[in-house]
Amino acid sequence: MPTETMRGNFVVLRAGPLHLILPQAEVGAAEHIEGGLRPSGRPGVFGHGEGSLACEVVAPSERLEALEAFPTDRFVLTRLGTGATQFAWNEMKVLLDVSLDVRTLPEALRGAGGPIEGFVDLQGTIAFRTDAQRIVSYMALGEG
Amino acid sequence: MNMLIEDAALETTSVACGAEEIHAQARLLEYMQGRYVAFAPHVTVGLVHQPQLISVPGAPNYALGLIPWDGRYIPLIDLASLLHTFPQGEIPAVDHVLVLAFQRAPGEPLEHGAVCAPYLVKTVEVTDSRQRALPDDSHLWPLTAISCFEFLGAAVPVLDTALVFGQTYL
Numbered sequence: 102m103p104t105e106t107m108r109g110n111f112v113v114l115r116a117g118p119l120h121l122i123l124p125q126a127e128v129g130a131a132e133h134i135e136g137g138l139r140p141s142g143r144p145g146v147f148g149h150g151e152g153s154l155a156c157e158v159v160a161p162s163e164r165l166e167a168l169e170a171f172p173t174d175r176f177v178l179t180r181l182g183t184g185a186t187q188f189a190w191n192e193m194k195v196l197l198d199v200s201l202d203v204r205t206l207p208e209a210l211r212g213a214g215g216p217i218e219g220f221v222d223l224q225g226t227i228a229f230r231t232d233a234q235r236i237v238s239y240m241a242l243g244e245g
Numbered sequence: 246m247n248m249l250i251e252d253a254a255l256e257t258t259s260v261a262c263g264a265e266e267i268h269a270q271a272r273l274l275e276y277m278q279g280r281y282v283a284f285a286p287h288v289t290v291g292l293v294h295q296p297q298l299i300s301v302p303g304a305p306n307y308a309l310g311l312i313p314w315d316g317r318y319i320p321l322i323d324l325a326s327l328l329h330t331f332p333q334g335e336i337p338a339v340d341h342v343l344v345l346a347f348q349r350a351p352g353e354p355l356e357h358g359a360v361c362a363p364y365l366v367k368t369v370e371v372t373d374s375r376q377r378a379l380p381d382d383s384h385l386w387p388l389t390a391i392s393c394f395e396f397l398g399a400a401v402p403v404l405d406t407a408l409v410f411g412q413t414y415l
Binding site for chain 2: 118119163164165204206207208209210211212213214215216217220222227229239
């Protein structure tokens with residue numbers, strides 16, 4: 102299976118059984134959910150915070166679809182790229198100054214417009230390589 | 246747990262034929278109840294029981310994800326979904342899977358993929374006299390099958406694994 106090496110600083114984000122690995126520069130600082138979430142009127146999108154701190158929150162499923170029922174174990178919030186939407190994760194882990202072998206996703210698994218470029222094996226855990234733009238576009242959040 | 250096909254096959258079925266007919270063997274997979282496909286024996290590598298399944302965001306609905314095998318990760322396809330329906334919703338529970346080898350072109354590296362094997366895999370003998378036309382219950386037969394034979398009254402397409410795993414069908 103073809104591989105390439107990627108080096109630098111990366112962030113691993115976990116949504117249930119799904120692990121994603123993105124360049125650190127594309128992931129905003131981690132915040133935590135404080136207080137409750139409120140419906141926004143849009144399926145899978147929740148309101149969080151008040152006043153100038155108000156934002157929209159999305160919890161991705163293992164297939165990167167916005168969950169309509171917010172999981173109770175998602176506490177970590179990050180923005181992706183330049184977008185304003187916060188994404189809710191189970192975990193966020195930073196990998197500094199690493200060199201990782203990225204394996205090409207098999208042809209049979211590459212759907213049209215799919216967000217996954219490849220994957221890395223992090224000591225037995227598969228993390229899918231992607232970037233902020235791909236995630237936002239794939240989840241059709243309408244922001245870049 | 247990996248199993249060799251030879252260990253898993255419970256029977257080899259012979260089709261009565263004339264003395265001058267050429268026999269060949271094929272691995273018969275009942276991929277959904279009452280529906281069969283076949284593979285050349287040399288591309289069938291083994292059976293795996295309840296492999297770990299890693300779902301891949303954005304993969305076609307019939308491509309269930311990655312499974313670990315022999316120190317690497319290979320794609321798993323549900324033939325029933327590929328050939329007949331593209332269901333939305335929950336991923337079906339995976340029991341046994343059949344690991345297959347494929348080669349995109351002569352001289353290219355050998356690659357592997359897997360298909361769901363909900364029923365036992367059998368080895369059958371096939372003769373030229375049993376050739377028949379592809380069935381008409383899937384528009385993908387002409388794109389994935391290299392031949393077809395009759396087995397117990399059913400048309401059994403012989404799939405080219407490079408065509409099954411070498412592209413997506415959307």
